[in-house]
Amino acid sequence: MTCGAAVFGDDEYIVAKSNGQVDLAFANIDDGREHTVVMRKRDVDAKSRFVAFEAGYRVITFDMTLPLNTVGFIAEVSGALAAERIPVFVLSSYSTDHILVKGGDVPNAKKTLMRLGFDVR
Numbered sequence: 711m712t713c714g715a716a717v718f719g720d721d722e723y724i725v726a727k728s729n730g731q732v733d734l735a736f737a738n739i740d741d742g743r744e745h746t747v748v749m750r751k752r753d754v755d756a757k758s759r760f761v762a763f764e765a766g767y768r769v770i771t772f773d774m775t776l777p778l779n780t781v782g783f784i785a786e787v788s789g790a791l792a793a794e795r796i797p798v799f800v801l802s803s804y805s806t807d808h809i810l811v812k813g814g815d816v817p818n819a820k821k822t823l824m825r826l827g828f829d830v831r
Contacts, residue, residue, distance in 0.1 A: 714774030
């Protein structure tokens with residue numbers, strides 16, 4: 711696997727089911743069946759109305775450009791984390807992948823990614 715940096719953000723994030731797009735979101739995902747929002751917990755305010763949400767996530771950004779024809783990157787990373795019993799929520803942008811893990815899983819996730827050869831920051 712081509713390894714680069716795995717950057718762990720300091721902020722706490724939420725993953726929510728919403729009735730629509732939310733301002734200040736890290737990601738707004740509308741798959742035609744439901745709307746999912748990922749955002750920093752500190753950006754959630756009294757006007758944020760979610761159908762359901764879960765807090766306590768940290769974002770891991772793979773600080774490398776991944777061409778769209780890359781095969782198996784997320785499979786290998788998520789498989790290694792799954793072997794350590796670390797659940798993940800995966801987001802991909804055009805050329806970068808992100809994985810969210812619960813805050814309590816961060817130390818073990820860092821060790822796992824280091825074993826895969828990532829420069830963990």
